[in-house]
Amino acid sequence: MALTTEESGRLVGLLAMHAERVVQRWAEIVAASLRGRLSQAELRLQVQDLHRSMIDAGAEGLADIQSESAGELRAALAELSRGWARQGFSATETAVGLYALKDVLIELADSGEVELRDVITFSGLVDRMGLFTFETYVQTREGLIADQAEQLLELSTPVVKIWDGVVAVPLVGTLDSARAQVVMERLLQTLVDTGSPHAIIDITGVPAVDTQVAQHILKTVVAARLMGADCIISGIRPQIAQTIVALGIEFGDIATKASLADALRHVLRITGVDAARRQPRRDA
Amino acid sequence: MERVPVLKIGDILLVSIQIDMSDQTALALQEDLAERIVETGARGVIIDITALDIVDSFIGRMLSTIASISRVLDAETVVVGMRPAVAITLVELGLSFNGIRTALNVERGMELIAASHDDLGPDEEMDDPEPGQAATSV
Numbered sequence: 001m002a003l004t005t006e007e008s009g010r011l012v013g014l015l016a017m018h019a020e021r022v023v024q025r026w027a028e029i030v031a032a033s034l035r036g037r038l039s040q041a042e043l044r045l046q047v048q049d050l051h052r053s054m055i056d057a058g059a060e061g062l063a064d065i066q067s068e069s070a071g072e073l074r075a076a077l078a079e080l081s082r083g084w085a086r087q088g089f090s091a092t093e094t095a096v097g098l099y100a101l102k103d104v105l106i107e108l109a110d111s112g113e114v115e116l117r118d119v120i121t122f123s124g125l126v127d128r129m130g131l132f133t134f135e136t137y138v139q140t141r142e143g144l145i146a147d148q149a150e151q152l153l154e155l156s157t158p159v160v161k162i163w164d165g166v167v168a169v170p171l172v173g174t175l176d177s178a179r180a181q182v183v184m185e186r187l188l189q190t191l192v193d194t195g196s197p198h199a200i201i202d203i204t205g206v207p208a209v210d211t212q213v214a215q216h217i218l219k220t221v222v223a224a225r226l227m228g229a230d231c232i233i234s235g236i237r238p239q240i241a242q243t244i245v246a247l248g249i250e251f252g253d254i255a256t257k258a259s260l261a262d263a264l265r266h267v268l269r270i271t272g273v274d275a276a277r278r279q280p281r282r283d284a
Numbered sequence: 285m286e287r288v289p290v291l292k293i294g295d296i297l298l299v300s301i302q303i304d305m306s307d308q309t310a311l312a313l314q315e316d317l318a319e320r321i322v323e324t325g326a327r328g329v330i331i332d333i334t335a336l337d338i339v340d341s342f343i344g345r346m347l348s349t350i351a352s353i354s355r356v357l358d359a360e361t362v363v364v365g366m367r368p369a370v371a372i373t374l375v376e377l378g379l380s381f382n383g384i385r386t387a388l389n390v391e392r393g394m395e396l397i398a399a400s401h402d403d404l405g406p407d408e409e410m411d412d413p414e415p416g417q418a419a420t421s422v
Contacts, residue, residue, distance in 0.1 A: 188368030
């Protein structure tokens with residue numbers, strides 16, 4: 001439902017005529033819903049921006065929010081909702097930021113300065129503006145989530161060298177296909193880069209091991225073997241051991257150890273490093 | 285026709301595959317290698333596949349065949365330098381190299397061959413006796 005040129009002209013006239021009052025009330029209503037999370041001055045500035053771009057767009061005939069002449073207005077709306085989404089405002093708060101304009105219009109109608117018919121027509125436009133804001137808000141949020149997921153992926157899969165020729169991967173968190181792939185690639189690349197013939201995959205931080213997770217770990221071990229490196233799985237907690245047996249997962253001839261220390265000692269014994277006995281163990 | 289060079293380092297033969305293998309080159313390599321093993325009495329064969337981006341079932345079969353031939357001639361085969369991407373693909377495809385030992389790089393491969401021959405004991409070393417070795421075997 002687009003606005004006719006005449007209607008949009010009336011809207012511009014209205015917004016321009018009562019500029020001071022509209023901006024003032026608009027900012028006040030939004031401020032009330034935000035409960036002081038945005039400073040009054042800042043909010044006023046943003047509302048003023050929006051108000052100005054509405055008048056600018058209206059001057060060229062604001063037929064519809066998707067029309068070409070409304071490009072500037074769309075940009076302003078997108079800017080506003082993107083900013084609010086990044087600051088952690090909820091979807092409702094962002095939408096209310098725009099719908100507050102309707103309240104202002106109704107107030108103007110109450111005091112008899114606008115006709116009720118116009119208020120209804122303009123409401124339609126404000127609704128569409130609100131929907132546009134909401135869409136931008138969701139897009140921004142989705143972008144944020146995607147970015148964070150990527151960062152998490154990078155953060156959570158370090159490959160550390162713990163001895164000459166021994167690297168360890170402490171896995172933390174649930175292992176899904178995407179993460180398993182990243183872990184596998186990074187581990188194998190590190191093996192090549194450092195020329196380490198031994199790798200320890202520590203699953204202390206993996207909350208649950210099901211058949212799929214086990215499959216991913218097994219694939220990694222087999223791939224490492226193909227490249228000529230030996231993998232040990234460590235950090236198997238008692239519950240996990242029980243689950244593995246209950247599920248009937250076979251680790252075959254892959255060495256499994258209870259703790260990372262045991263795995264390292266095992267590797268050192270294979271490689272014939274004597275350092276394991278250099279310091280007498282207290283509990284021995 | 286392109287040929288894959290076979291290099292002799294000590295008592296190990298080094299084969300570095302850097303061209304696309306066809307049926308003919310694979311056959312030629314098998315023949316060359318068998319001849320060189322007999323000729324030099326090599327104890328180990330190292331096949332370097334660092335340069336290979338793609339390892340398919342054809343290459344896999346060729347490697348298996350070479351390993352079998354070498355084993356008959358009493359030389360151990362070690363495949364070295366497989367790329368991570370290649371290893372992942374092989375695992376995803378479910379292909380495996382039966383009876384082939386692998387190492388990360390040529391150096392590790394040589395260590396592997398040296399270690400497996402040390403395990404056989406001093407009798408094997410009789411051809412080139414070292415003072416220490418000779419003393420223990422007496």
